[in-house]
Amino acid sequence: MKKKKLATAAILAATVIASSFGSAYAAVNLEPINAFFNRGVTFVLKGELWQPKDEDGKPLTAIHYEGSNYLPVRALAEALKIPIEFDADTQKIYIGGRPGAQTPLFAMPMEIDDIYVLASRDPAETMVHKKQFQEVLKIDQYGDIVFTTDRKYKRLVLDAAVVSPGEHTVDFSLFNASDKAGNTSQTTLQKLSVLPEDGVKRLIFNVEGLEKIKIHVQSPNLNPYIYARIVDTSFFDNGDPSAKDASGSSGTGSSGVPVK
Structure with a gap:
């Protein structure tokens, strides 16, 4: 019977996240250990057998060290649909996204139909409630905007x-637009509304764990003309743990507050 292969911390680090280490870094931060590949361990994820794999699709094995089994964090995070990112400069692994980081709405991969939803930089159309913006999404009847989020964000702000001359309330509804959503793609995950007298209103949607989302914009009474605008101060982020939304909860809760 073959002896179990010894593993080093360097092997584990390379398996967790691909990166290269200089000799100076290795000398200061990497400490050799005696560990074993534990090929007898199997995994059950949410009631089903699961095989962790690396980025190339090759099966991964748990590493046994001092009575505990260790599994590459990237494989586990992706299986649980939790965003993960490695910053080589700071040697930090972000699990669940970078706190405080924001991605502007217009910097996101976006799909619009160019008929019912139009992106505009026309100064006459980007003037919204006496405030000049650089770019807006213009929805005068109804429409859909689809964003590819790749599970990187917790909130759409x-x-x-x-x-x-909009006279009607407008609903902004969140849907799961992933190819794997199946019948659930027709289920409204959140619905928030804006009234004509609200001015520019901030709506916070929970998009955690979603790969692709759709925002459907329409009057709840199916009025034909709504004259809605989504402005360029909108963004995706992972929440601000220290901040409270309008409902008094932190993080990913939904809210609607005027934008000053």
Whole structure:
């Protein structure tokens, strides 16, 4: 019978996240250990057998060290649909996204139909409630905006308004637009509303764990003309643990507050 292969911390680090280490870094931070590949361990994830794999699709094995089994964090995070990122400069592994980081709405991969939803930089159309923005999404009847989020974000912070001559409440509804959503793609995950008198209102949607989302914009009474705008102060982020939204909860809760 073959002896179990010894593993080093360097092997473990390379398996967890691909990166290269200089000799100076290795000398200061890497400490050799005696560990074993534990090929007898199997995994059950949410009731089903699961095989962790690396980025190339090769099976991974748990590493046994001092009575505990260790598994590469990237494989586990992706299986649980938790965003993970390695910053080589700071040698930090971010599990669940970088706190405080924001990605502007118009920097995101976005799909619009260019008929019912239009992106505009026209100064006449980017003037919203007496405030000049650089870019807006213009929805005068109804429409869908699809974003590819790749599970990297917890929140969509959407700044929206109803402009003149809009007279009706407008609903902004969140849907799961992933190819794997199946029948659940028709289920409204969240619905928040903006009234004409609200000015520019901040809507916070929980998008945690979603790979692709759709925002459907329409009057709840199916009124034909709504004159809605989504402005360029909107963004995706992972929440601010120290901040409270309008409902008094932190992080990923939904809210609607005026944008000053």
